Amino acid sequence: MPEPIVARSAATDAELLTELEKAVRTAGSALRERFGGVVTARTRAELMRALAANDAAAAASLRPRLQALRPGANWVEEELDGGVLPGGEWWVVDPAEGNVNHVRGLPEWGLTATLVRDNQPVLTVVHLPLTGETYTARIGGGAHLDGRPLIVSATTDLGLGIVATSQARPDEDEKVVRRVGASITEMFLDALVVRVTVPASLHLVNVAAGRIDAFWQFAGARADLLPGALLVTEAGGRISTTDGRPWAPHSDSFLATAPGVHAAAVSTLTR
Known part of the structure; x- marks a missing residue:
């Protein structure tokens, strides 16, 4: 019952x-x-x-x-x-x-x-x-x-890191889709492993648990990102936009990382 x-x-x-x-x-x-x-x-x-x-x-x-x-x-x-x-x-x-x-x-x-x-x-x-x-x-x-x-990863070298991204929604604007594709290419060059799948929340619980080192997404829904943002923050991680600015629900990008790879992830995603 x-x-x-x-x-x-x-x-x-x-x-x-x-x-x-x-x-x-x-x-x-x-x-x-x-x-x-x-x-x-x-x-x-x-x-x-x-x-x-x-x-x-x-x-x-x-x-x-x-x-x-x-x-x-x-x-x-x-x-x-x-x-x-x-x-x-x-x-x-x-x-x-x-x-x-x-x-x-x-x-x-x-x-x-x-x-x-x-x-x-x-x-x-x-x-x-x-x-x-x-x-x-x-x-x-x-x-x-x-x-x-939970505590986030202690990784300090993005080249040793597992990172992930997700599709924010079906039928995304073409400019956003191309931006996602370019960012994946850049991360393939700099990170050890890149994971690309949905949903965002499952990547974010892995960041909070220290299993992966960074997650990024362009655009996104509140229900995708708010749970993980709180989990990662409370586990000691960093939340920002992909160019390192403070994140808010209306931001056009999202980045959650272990502290030791945040700067490198921003550098990769803004190249």
Whole structure:
């Protein structure tokens, strides 16, 4: 039986994070039950229906629980949206992060939920139902994997580093696509290994866990980047734009790195 929905409007952020983790795990079970064979779509419309069905199955469990946890918080309806939010509290959720992988029978997918307060992510959960891993972070409270503290890589030589990038969204503007392609070429020249796949959140949890050394993306949605931005920051990493400026949700690029390779990554991406 699913756990009861309990309103916690007066809860501390630490208490909220505990309850948020439970809610995301419960929704993850619904998404895992749907995972298995390959969904072959003959048209774009068929693919979109399959993706929407996954979103709806997870959101049906997740949304009422999060709204009960924080009744006054707003809800971002579209996970592909970017930019600055109005003031106040917002739930930024991707109920099926890496959804296209899920429907094609690939394992790189999960769920993310982040509470944003005045455009600052304050707590987040990224859950991977196939492995059972749950990544959590709270501003000022550190980043954790299943309760164990996370710390970013100690790598100081980009030439020894594993780096990654991701496609921000389908049908991206041609100029952005060409910019991505050029950046991958430059990273092939400077880094040890370059990984290119979706979704962004799975790369970012790997940066926070010290498994890879840098992740970059041009453009991007809040639901793609806010969970990982908080996880990486709380694990001791650096967040900026690809040219080294402070990052904000409306920025046109994003870079998350271990501190020791940040300057080199900026140099590569601005060459």
